[in-house]
Amino acid sequence: MSAPVSLTHTHGEKVVVSCAGVDLMTYVYRPDPEAFESRKPYVHPLRTLSGRVVTGYRPSDHRWHKGLQMTASHLSGQNFWGGNSYVHGEGYLPLRDRIGWMRHDGFDALTAEDDRLTLAEKLTWIENGGAEWAREQRRLTVHSAEPDQGSWALDWSIHLTNVHDEPLRFGSPTTAGREAAGYTGLHWRGPRDFTGGRVFGPDGPGRDGEAGAAALMGRRTPWLAFTGVHDEVDACSTLVFAHAPENEHAVHPSHWFVRSEPTPTVAFSWAFHEEFALPPGASFAYRYRIVVADGAPDRRGIESHLRSW
Numbered sequence: 001m002s003a004p005v006s007l008t009h010t011h012g013e014k015v016v017v018s019c020a021g022v023d024l025m026t027y028v029y030r031p032d033p034e035a036f037e038s039r040k041p042y043v044h045p046l047r048t049l050s051g052r053v054v055t056g057y058r059p060s061d062h063r064w065h066k067g068l069q070m071t072a073s074h075l076s077g078q079n080f081w082g083g084n085s086y087v088h089g090e091g092y093l094p095l096r097d098r099i100g101w102m103r104h105d106g107f108d109a110l111t112a113e114d115d116r117l118t119l120a121e122k123l124t125w126i127e128n129g130g131a132e133w134a135r136e137q138r139r140l141t142v143h144s145a146e147p148d149q150g151s152w153a154l155d156w157s158i159h160l161t162n163v164h165d166e167p168l169r170f171g172s173p174t175t176a177g178r179e180a181a182g183y184t185g186l187h188w189r190g191p192r193d194f195t196g197g198r199v200f201g202p203d204g205p206g207r208d209g210e211a212g213a214a215a216l217m218g219r220r221t222p223w224l225a226f227t228g229v230h231d232e233v234d235a236c237s238t239l240v241f242a243h244a245p246e247n248e249h250a251v252h253p254s255h256w257f258v259r260s261e262p263t264p265t266v267a268f269s270w271a272f273h274e275e276f277a278l279p280p281g282a283s284f285a286y287r288y289r290i291v292v293a294d295g296a297p298d299r300r301g302i303e304s305h306l307r308s309w
Helices: 209-216 245-249 299-305
Strands: 006-010 014-019 022-028 042-046 068-071 085-087 091-093 101-113 116-126 132-146 151-162 168-171 185-189 198-200 223-229 236-243 255-259 265-269 276-278 283-294
Touching (some): 006 101, 014 132, 068 151, 185 283, 198 209, 209 255, 236 245, 236 265, 245 283, 283 299
Antiparallel strands (some): 006 014, 022 042, 042 068, 068 185, 085 091, 101 116, 116 132, 151 283, 168 276, 185 265, 223 236, 236 283, 255 265
16 A cells, blocks of 8 residues: 655745655755756755665766756757767867756645645756757646555656757757767766666566667667665665656667666657757657665566556
8 A cells, every 4th residue: 555745945046856754855956056057946855765876966077966856958059968078070078058947837736635746847958058949837746655566657758849940959968979879858867876787678688787788778768677785784775767658659769878877867769860850839748657666676576666667
């Protein structure tokens, strides 16, 4: 039976979602001040039901990695990912005039009812010069908190509309010429102690370290799991990243961007291998589920969490 969830809203700053005495997630919608890091909302910390932190925030290797964030690394010449921009033939460059940001415009819903929390947010994507390029309707739902099983679920959906007078072209470093670097879209950065963690999907053996990540890099599968071992305590935690069934018919197919070493990271990349264009006035939508679990569930356990889709 699912446990009740509650929320604490610090107006103009953040929403904290709690269950059974644990703050499961903090959604920070007041952007961090550093423009180079692409100011936008993020989730951090993200915790298991036992209180283990399973996100990293501003790690020394990539200060713009902040827990769980919606991003776009290459968007019509702008960077809504943050940090250095990849330029073919020149590598990564600190091009500050390419860094866009996302403005929080308000909540349409922010409710906690019994065992379910719903956060519906309006945002505007703004390029570096101040032009408004896209309107986003975002929905986060926390549900299925099962203390007996040690797991809970976060559903994250995006509905994005092009309000620019030109097509918006979505890409990635790979579409710009860098091999196996197709990161963009919803992105998770794990804590440093998850480095070298185990990665596996619906088929094939899971493996620790970069070998496991490499087996799924750039591939399409319904879900991907990442298990890390914590420092200080004798415990591990697992995150399951899953596509909703309707994503199969989305505007563009998605592929996994995943690394275990040197940085634990996963992205639902909507433009890994190829760019796609969104015409003026057009919209696209994706929906994802992230299961946060104590321990190391096997494939059968993971797929039981996803049957409700």
